[in-house]
Amino acid sequence: MDVNPTTEFVLHLADNALILGQRNAEWCGHGPVLEQDIAISNISLDLIGQARSFYQYAAELQGNGATEDSLAYLRNERQFRNCLLVEQPKGDWATTTLRQFFFSTYQQLLFQQLLSHSDERIAAIAEKTLKEVNYHVRWSSEWVIRLGDGTAESHRRLEQAIQDLWLFTGELFTSTHYEIESGVDVALLRSNWEEKIRSNFEEASAEMPTNVFARTGGKTGLHSEHLGFMLAELQYLQRSFPGCEW
Amino acid sequence: MHTYIRRFFYGDIPGQESGGAPNPQGPKNDWPLWEVFIRSKQGLDHKHVGSLHATDAQMAIENARDVYTRRQEGVSIWVVKSQDIHASQPEEAGELYDPAADKIYRHPTFYDLPDQINHM
Structure with missing residues (x-):
């Protein structure tokens, strides 16, 4: 994909939001209780709204007839610039809320x-967008504490989710060429992020992982096996019936 | 005969297309009920809008935010545990309310107001 770094950076922001929005939308109708079903669906809609703002701008930057829809529905897996964290399966409620906490804090x-x-x-x-994000941080951080200090079962699930997701957090702070060339230094965010996570984990009586291995690649188009399946579902209609509207 | 029943709660459903039926004994029944009051704009009273389940006051406010203010219905939220609300009983309605029915002199409608006074 031959695009200028700002366009690619904006696409990266858009893809992050779209993919996590789509993931969270999988809870719609399946939330643990009605009220939380609505909460996670609201967050999903917030993220899809963010994605639209960024896609619209990316489409303007890119020109050549690109639209927010063509960017979301007609790009292939390797062209997506989202981080690996957001494409991981929704898992159980602990996985979903912890991932949201990691991502929203970032x-x-x-x-x-x-x-x-x-x-x-x-x-x-x-x-x-920041107002929405502040609320997502508040909502998800409280869930992490609630699960960590809840029952033995909820604590076990939170610990499991931490183990499953931790190796995808390093990528958030690993700079790509398009971030650097767009004048954004994500590595600078790391210490503040870790500080916030640590203090929350302390309240949740959860261990801060010490392993530093990080899976990377999503931000430059090398995704885990999960993204293709998601895009198949997300893009099916536009791929099968190009340009269809309803 | 062995009958094997596996219970799934919402959100714990393994990778099954069909999902699981919500369990009527599920966790939501453990969560207390809260009554929600919303102020729709500054200067107006909080009005009762409905109820919801939540584990604590903080979660009740956030649930109320998501359930009752997602279309800009409010600028302020109160929540009260439903069990803390005491209500008059319908069968007491006679002794409580009927005696006021024939005391029309309690309405301030018997005064002649000067024309200069508006908005009364």
């Missing part, structure tokens, strides 16, 4: 940095 710090980004459009989207 987004919160990133968007705070983007508020002063030289590209005004990116800064404006970050500003608009």
Whole structure:
């Protein structure tokens, strides 16, 4: 994909939001209780709204007739720039809420940095989105504490989720060429992120993992086996009936 | 005959297409019920809008935010545990409310107001 770094960076932000939005949407109708079903679906819709803002801007930057829909529905797996964390299966409620906590905390710090980004459009989207993200952090961090301090079973599930997801968090802070060339330093966010996670884990009586191995690749298009299946479902209609509307 | 019944709660369903039936004895029954009051805009009263389940007050407020204010219905939320609300009984309605029916002099409708006074 031959695109300029800002376009690729905006696509990366859009793909992160779309893929996690799609993942969370899998809970719709299956939430643990009605109220939380609505909560996670709301977050899903917030993320898809973010994705739209970023795709619309990416489409303008890219030109050549690209639209928000063509970027979401007509790109292949290898063209997606989302991190591996967001494409992992939704798992149980502990996995979903912990992943949301990891991701939203990262987004919160990133968007705070983007508020002063030289590209005004990116800064404006970050500003608009930050309120939603702050709520996602609040909601998900409380769930992590609730599960960690809940029953033996909920604690065990949280610990399992931490083990399953931790190796995907390092990628968030591993810079790609398009982030660097867009003037964004994600590595700077790491210590604040870890601090927030650590203090939350302390409240949740959960161990902070010490392993440092990080799976990377998603941000440059090398995805885990899960993304293809998601895109198959997400893109099926537009692929089968190009341009269809309803 | 051995009957094997496996219980699934929502959210714990393994990779099955069909999902699991919600268990009526499921965890939601363990969560207390809360009554929700929303103020739709500054200066108005909080009004009762419904109820929901939550483990604690914090979660009740957030659930109320997600369930009752997602279409900009409110600027402030109160939640109260349903068990803390005491209500008059319908069968007491006679002694409680009927005696007021024939005391029309309690309505301030017997005063002649000067024309200059508006909005009364």
